[in-house]
Amino acid sequence: MGLGSLRDDLNPLQRFGYEVRQVRKGRKITQGRLASGTGYSVAYVSKVESGKVMPSPKFARGCDHVFGTNGLFERLHPNAEGNAPEWFEPYLNLEREATAILDYSSTLFMGILQTSDYARAVIRAAHPREEPAEIEAKVDSRIGRRRVMERKNPPILWVVLHEACLRTLVGSKKVMHAQLERILRFAESPQVTIQVLTFNAGAPPSHLPFTLLRHRDKSMRLYSETPYRGHVADSEAAVSDAEATFDLLRATSLSPDDSLSFTRKVMEEYDT
Incomplete structure (x- = not known):
């Protein structure tokens, strides 16, 4: 049995759930059987279908296995970034098209740089009541953002990391060791520059994280966050102030080479 007629009134997330339900019922498969066959709970299947x-x-992939649909649902899977909150979508669109990304991370590493285990620990801390499957969906979404650095012409990525990012124990020592190891590998790319702003540098020019994104038309956008949501600004004044702050952050940080040496030293501390 094929898919039902497409519903124009549904968003991609709803359409995927609708098609799962249609095929499941057409094959006379219960939610319990689908849950068992995919390795998820009945409650999770119900939430996906709705x-x-x-x-x-x-x-x-589990749906394709249970239904015998030969990769159909894997192809129908909504863009993983659709799992992001609505207010984050403008930033994701800008990130995908950016020619340069300038980021200041004050406490946690930016999403593009995160390992799966680090992202999982961060997301679980922010969403302690969500089911494991929902946490994994968010992890998949975040890790999918790496694709921007894997495209044919990746953007220039310049990241200033406050030392707090390196020192805050997220997950475990093992998770942090792997995370810092990833930072060092990332920095091997000619497109990537990493600098560390140490505690010894004193009060930072900014205590909040922010990201500047440049595009082909030379325009610049500023992304910043509050505790509950993010905001994209394109006003000349806001962007100019952020650029000046980022210049100060770079000037007061360790050099790129010294930053990598410092990161390697902290990484080795997580071995003990």
Whole structure:
């Protein structure tokens, strides 16, 4: 049995759930059997079918296995970034098209740089009541952002990391060691520059994280966050102030070479 007629009134998340439900019922498969076959709970299947939760890629592959649909649901899977909150979508669109990304991370590493285990620990801390499958969907979404650095012409990425990013124990020592190891590998790319702003540098020019994104038309956008949501600004005054702050951050940080040596030293401390 094929898919039902497409519903124009549904967003991609709802459409995926609708098609799962249609095929499941057409094959006379219960939610319990689908849950067992995909390795998820009945509650999770119900939420996916009602369009309330982003299905993980693993769940999509599991549907194909249970239904025998030969990769159909994996292809139908909504863009993983659809799991991001609505207010974050403008930033993701800008990130995908950026020619340069200038980021200041004050406490946690930016999403592009995160390992799966680090992202999982961060997301679990922010969403302690969500089911493991929902956490994994968010992890998949965040890790998917790496693709921007894997495209044919990746953007220039210049990141200033406050030492707090390196010192804040996220997950475990093992998780942090792997995270810092990833930072060092990332910095091997000619497109990537990493600098560390140490505690010894004193009060930082900014205590809040922010990101500047430049595009092909030379325009610049500023992304900043409050505790509950993010905001994209393109006003000349806001962007100019952020550029000046980023210049100060770079000037007061360790050099790129010294930053990598410092990062390597902190990474080795997590071995003890």
